[in-house]
Amino acid sequence: MVAGETSGDMLAARLLSGLRPRLPDALMHGIGGPRMAEQGFVNDWPMDKLSVRGLFEVLMHYREISGIRKNLKQQLLAEKPDVFIGVDAPDFNLDLEIQLKQAGIPTIHYIGPSIWAWRGGRIKKIAEAVSHMLVIFPFEEQIYRDAGIPVTYVGHPLAQVIPMEIDTAAAREELGLDPRFKVVAILPGSRISEIKYNTEAFIGAAKILIQRDPNLQIVVPMAGNKQRSYYIKLVVAARLEGVPILLIDGRSHTAIAAADAVLVASGTASLEVALFKKPMVIAYKMMEASWQILKHMGCQPWVGLPNILEKEFVVPEFLQSAATPEAMADAIWQQLNDDNMQKNLKDRFTAMHHSLLRDTANISAQAVLDVIARR
Structure with missing residues (x-):
């Protein structure tokens, strides 16, 4: 298996939780994160080597990433595993899957690349690379069926992990927040590149919000020590260290649960916020050349x-x-003070939660076993 970032680690761990009891003695290895390791997954390379987003950002790390893929390919071609599962990271995984599939190794791609959003032409490459697709959104199933690609809709793992009803008071108590005052969670991203480009503007928005309401509580979760150190460096460089925030290690779900509104970098985290039924503002910045x-x-x-x-x-x-x-501050401010907007968003996000709720661990594990059995 190969997962290239924090969200992939979480999604893959859910699959492994269904697969490990059925294959208790199997060697499951490759590239993953700490949640996958909890399921007995063995990391051959650190996951953060692949956690790069943006065209030019990837180019700057291309030699190292290409070297990892080459070494992994050689290892897998020699080992001939029963199945290879690429978890998201399509730019890394699809090329690898093509070569493995040509060598007779079944390939599963878990989480369909967003061909419905951009680069729709990738469907031809996916058909060449993938023995079976596992998709997490209901509308994706027909797209792959129409292209002749075997596919299973497994639901979104987050829909099972995140409760339907959110205990905001308990989350605030866990974080030591004052229940009398409103809370805004800020999630600038888990990748170093995301933190680099998002932090100054995101914390700048927090500064404006606190000027409007000095009692407002700002919570910023960090994915790890590396991200935390880099974030602090950027805040100091931007002279924003005077903005009163609560910086916490991990516990992003607790921060979201505690919030009245969330400023979040685009990506899987925005779906997490929706499943917590919280108002949000989605924002994203990247290297200007990549954006163009x-x-x-x-x-x-x-x-x-x-x-x-x-x-x-x-x-x-x-x-x-x-x-x-x-x-961003204006949009968050409106969400904090518009009761009708808050209710409407909660209703819509609750319906979304129900549409994504399936027994993901067992459905995805069974699909993997079926692929192995057909080999």
Whole structure:
């Protein structure tokens, strides 16, 4: 298995939780994170080597990433595993899957690349690379069936992990927050590249919000020590260290549960916020050269997963130059003070939660076993 980032580690761990009891003695190895390791997964390389986003950012790390893929390919071609599972990270995994499939090794790709959002032409490459697709959104199943690619809709693992009813008071108590005052969670991203480009604007928005309401409580979870250290460095460099925030290690779900509203980087985290039924503002910044290319490659007007699933802008999106502290602060401020908006979003996100809820661990594990059995 290969998972390339924090969200992939979480999703893959859910699959492994269903697979490990059925294959208790199997060697499961490759590239993954700490949650996969809890299921007995053996890491051959550290996952953060692959956690790079953006065209030019990837190019700067291309030699190292390419070397990892080459060594992994040689290892797997010699080992001939019963199955290879690529978890997201399509730019790394699909090329590897093509070569493994040509060598007679069954390949599963878990989490369909967002061909419905951009780079739709990748469906041909997916057909060449993948023996079976595991998809996490209900509308994806028909896309792959129409392309002749075996597919199973497994539901979204987060829909099982996150409870339908959220205990906000308990989350605030766990974090030591004052129950009398409102809370905003800020999630600038788990990748170093995301923290690099998002932090200054995100914390700038927090500064504006606290000027409007000095009692407002700001919580910022960090994915790890490396991310935390880099975040602090950026905040000091931007002279924003005076903004009163609660910086916590991990516990992003607790931070979201405690919040009245969330400022979140686009990606899986935005879906997590939706499943917690919280108002949110989605924003994202990246290297300008990457943005100039990527902004012309989209197939639809939405970037955030909640908006894509609802097929409308149910929550605001601010991308690149539009992601200013003022714009994000204004949008969060409205969400904090509009009771009707809060209720409407909670109702829509509850319906979304139900649509994504399946027995993901067992459905995905059974699909893997079926692929192995057909070999």
